[in-house]
Amino acid sequence: MKAYIITIGDEILIGQIINTNAGFIGEKLTEIQVDVVKTSVVPDDEEAIINEFENALKSSDVVIVTGGLGPTHDDVTRKCIVKFFNTDLVFNEEVYEDVKEFFKQHNREMTEINKDQAFVPAIATPIKNAYGTAPGSWIEKDGKIFVSMPGVPVEMKAMMEDFVIPRLKELNENNGKFVIRETLLTTGIPESVLYEKLGNLDEILDGAKIAFLPSQYGVRMRITVEAENEKETKNKLSEIEQRIRSKVGRYIYGKNGELLEEVIGRLLADRGLTVATAESCTGGLIASRITDVSGSSRYFERGIVSYSNGAKVELLHVDEDTIMEYGAVSEQVCKQMAEGVRAVSGTDIGLAVTGIMGPTGESEHKPIGLVYIGVCGEDSCIVKEFHFGRDRILNKQRTSQAALDMLRRHILGIPYDD
Numbered sequence: 001m002k003a004y005i006i007t008i009g010d011e012i013l014i015g016q017i018i019n020t021n022a023g024f025i026g027e028k029l030t031e032i033q034v035d036v037v038k039t040s041v042v043p044d045d046e047e048a049i050i051n052e053f054e055n056a057l058k059s060s061d062v063v064i065v066t067g068g069l070g071p072t073h074d075d076v077t078r079k080c081i082v083k084f085f086n087t088d089l090v091f092n093e094e095v096y097e098d099v100k101e102f103f104k105q106h107n108r109e110m111t112e113i114n115k116d117q118a119f120v121p122a123i124a125t126p127i128k129n130a131y132g133t134a135p136g137s138w139i140e141k142d143g144k145i146f147v148s149m150p151g152v153p154v155e156m157k158a159m160m161e162d163f164v165i166p167r168l169k170e171l172n173e174n175n176g177k178f179v180i181r182e183t184l185l186t187t188g189i190p191e192s193v194l195y196e197k198l199g200n201l202d203e204i205l206d207g208a209k210i211a212f213l214p215s216q217y218g219v220r221m222r223i224t225v226e227a228e229n230e231k232e233t234k235n236k237l238s239e240i241e242q243r244i245r246s247k248v249g250r251y252i253y254g255k256n257g258e259l260l261e262e263v264i265g266r267l268l269a270d271r272g273l274t275v276a277t278a279e280s281c282t283g284g285l286i287a288s289r290i291t292d293v294s295g296s297s298r299y300f301e302r303g304i305v306s307y308s309n310g311a312k313v314e315l316l317h318v319d320e321d322t323i324m325e326y327g328a329v330s331e332q333v334c335k336q337m338a339e340g341v342r343a344v345s346g347t348d349i350g351l352a353v354t355g356i357m358g359p360t361g362e363s364e365h366k367p368i369g370l371v372y373i374g375v376c377g378e379d380s381c382i383v384k385e386f387h388f389g390r391d392r393i394l395n396k397q398r399t400s401q402a403a404l405d406m407l408r409r410h411i412l413g414i415p416y417d418d
Contacts, residue, residue: 001172003029004060005039006052008067008077009151012041021066021156028160032169033179034062044068049080057144062168067151069134071113081121081137081148089119092135095126099133124148127163131155138167145171178233179226184244185258186251187218187405194219197248204243208236216394217260217401218251250414253405260404261289267411268299275407276345277303278316278337280328281355281371285400301345306337316340316352329354331372331383338374339381349410350376353403355386357395369395373403375410382406382416 005025011017022039029036037060042048049068056063068077082089096118103110117133120126127136129150136149136159147164149156186194191214198204205223213220223240227233245252254263268275277287287303290296304315309328312318318336326332334354342350355371362368369388374381386402388395409416 001034001062001168002037002060003034003062003064004037004056006056006063006065007039007041007151008044008049008065009041010043012067013043020153021151024153024157025064025066025160028165029062029064029168030181032165032172034168034172044076046076046080046083049077050084053080053084053146057146061143062145063147064164065146065148066156069136069148069150071117071133075134077148078121078137081124081139081146085121085123085139085141085146087121087123090122092118092120092126095120095135098128098135102129102133127159129155130158130162136163138163177226178228178230179224180230180233180237181222181224182237182241183213183256184221184223184241184252185218185254185256185260186221186248187253187260187401189219189248189251190214191219194221194248194251198244199247204247205240206236208240216397218253250409253408259289259293260401260408261293264290264404264408264411265293265296265299267408269295271411273349273411274299274301274345274347275349275351276301276341276347277403278341278350278352279303279305280307280312280337280353281357282353282396282399282403283307285396286351286353286403289400289404301347302341304341304344312337312340316344327366329356329366329370329372331374331385334372334374334383335376335381338376338383342376348377349407350374351403351407352376353399355395355399357392357399358390359392371395371399371402373399373406375406377410380410382410384416 005022007019007022012019019041026036040052042052068075099114099117100110114133120135121137124137124139127138129135132150132152132155134150139146149159191212209224211222213222225233225237227236253260279286284303284305290300306312306315309323313320316337317340318333322332322336334352337352338350341352352374356362356366356368358368368390371386372383374383388398
C-alpha cells in the first residue's frame, strides 16, 4: 500500500510554521508497512489543492491531507473536497454534539461559525476530534482511501492514532513479505566516529539496511529488516541489534521514540535513587526536561538555577575563593556545584553544569561553547569538559543532553573514558 501526504497552508510555505505533521504521519504509516511515496505542501488556494488531490490519487492508494479545516474564510480544504469528489455537505448530528460538548467543557459560548463545522462531505465517514471542533473525514472511492484531518498537531495525532492507523493496518496487506524498522538512539558520539566504531557494516547487517540520522541530541540509527514472516524478521533484527550493541552499546540509550529523560526516569525509579540539579548556563533546561516526565516527583528533589556567582555561593556553598581563582566556568566550581546541590537537597546524586553559551562572554582561554558537567554520588564525583559550538540555543540543548547522558552513565556504571 502506497501513501501520499499533503500538507495545506500558506504559513508552512512561508516558513512561519515547521511542517511536523508530515514527519509524524510518515513515521506512523511506516510502522504499519504503508510506504510513503511523496509528501507535498500546497498553499491555501482552491486550484492548487484540487490539482494536488488529483496528482496524489493517481500515484498512491492512500492520500492523507492535513490543514485547512478550520472555521475561518482561509480554511478551504472542506470546500475543495466537496468539489473534487462531486458531493455535498450534510449536517451530522453526532459531530454537532461533539462541537457543543467541546465548548461546554471549555466554558465558552459556541458561535454560529462553529456550528457550520457540523457539516461534513456526504460521502465521508467523520473522524471524531477529541481536542478541537473540526472533524476529520475518511473517504473510500474507486479502491482508494482519502483522509483529511485538521492541521493542529494534537488534533491530527489523536485522529491518526485512534482512527486512521487502526483502519489502515486492518486493510493493508504485506504482499508476501514482512518488514520491521527499529531505531537505536545514541548520544555523546559523532556520526563519523560511530560509523568507524561499527566497522564492517555488511557483516553486521547481513542484507538489512541502516541509516544514520544525526541531530543536536545525538545520532539515530534506523535499521530496516525484511524477511518472509514476522518471526524470522524479528529474530534477524535482534541479531543485528546485538552486533551493534557489542560495538557501541555504551552510547545507546534507547529505541524508537524514547527520550533520554524518560530513560533516566526509569533508571532512577527502578533503583530508588534521587537527584537534584544545579544549573548555571542552561537556566533550568535540565530540570525542565526531567520534570517533563510524569512521575518525576519520585526521584527529582529540586533544581537550582544558580546563574550568578552570588547564587552559587549562597545556594550551593561554592567557595568564593575558588570562583576568584578559577572562574565560574571551571572544573573546580562545577565540582563544588554538584557537591553542593547534593548536600543541600539530601539526594543520592547531584548534577551540575556551568559554561559559556555565547555569543558573548568568551575569553582567550575560555571560548564560547566551553562547558563543564559534574555528577556526584556517594562514592565518586566526576567532572567532564565539553566543547560545543557557537550557537547559544544549540549549546543549551547539547549541554542538557550531555548532562543527562552523564547521569545515565553514572547510574549504570558506564566509564567516562571516551
